[in-house]
Amino acid sequence: MKRLLRALCPDEIYPSVYAIDYGRLWRSGYRALIFDIDNTLGEWGCRAVPESAYALVSELSSLGFAVGFLSNNSGEDRSQLKAQLGSWPVLWRAGKPRVHGYKNILTLLRAKETEAVMIGDQLFTDIWGAKRAGLYAILVAPVSPASDSLWAKLRRPAERLLLKLFSRENSPHHYADDR
Numbered sequence: 727m728k729r730l731l732r733a734l735c736p737d738e739i740y741p742s743v744y745a746i747d748y749g750r751l752w753r754s755g756y757r758a759l760i761f762d763i764d765n766t767l768g769e770w771g772c773r774a775v776p777e778s779a780y781a782l783v784s785e786l787s788s789l790g791f792a793v794g795f796l797s798n799n800s801g802e803d804r805s806q807l808k809a810q811l812g813s814w815p816v817l818w819r820a821g822k823p824r825v826h827g828y829k830n831i832l833t834l835l836r837a838k839e840t841e842a843v844m845i846g847d848q849l850f851t852d853i854w855g856a857k858r859a860g861l862y863a864i865l866v867a868p869v870s871p872a873s874d875s876l877w878a879k880l881r882r883p884a885e886r887l888l889l890k891l892f893s894r895e896n897s898p899h900h901y902a903d904d905r
């Protein structure tokens with residue numbers, strides 16, 4: 727049980743992708759950033775990510791980070807989003823929390839798991855999978871909880887419970903956490 731809890735515990739928690747200290751990640755040796763899309767960069771099911779998220783990802787990319795996207799969504803009917811993220815590798819139907827999607831995107835990014843960071847809004851997919859695959863894992867609050875998929879909505883109460891447990895044990899580090 728303890729081991730499972732540890733596998734679900736993010737290394738850091740932030741209120742949004744904009745609050746993450748990417749400079750510190752770089753100085754710590756991280757060179758690859760893997761983003762979840764839905765409710766991490768934009769609302770669940772968004773046709774395109776907001777301009778601010780696109781600008782952030784572009785900047786991180788030009789700073790030297792290898793950037794990729796890992797989504798459990800099918801990517802169907804999202805041609806605008808696909809065009810928008812076209813300069814970076816995107817894996818749809820990634821099967822998080824299974825490990826193979828993480829391995830595949832790392833191959834595309836030519837990065838080792840020890841130098842990669844997964845950034846996502848869900849403990850039971852993004853974070854669990856990242857920890858299983860040996861990546862550093864950062865949890866962000868969902869962009870719009872109301873837009874969550876049904877499955878995500880059903881998992882949120884369990885996530886809240888776990889986060890309460892984690893914060894009581896004083897791990898992970900909470901950075902300007904507003905939950």
Ligand SMILES: [Mg+2]
Pocket residue numbers: 762763764765766846847848
């Ligand atoms: Mg998500």
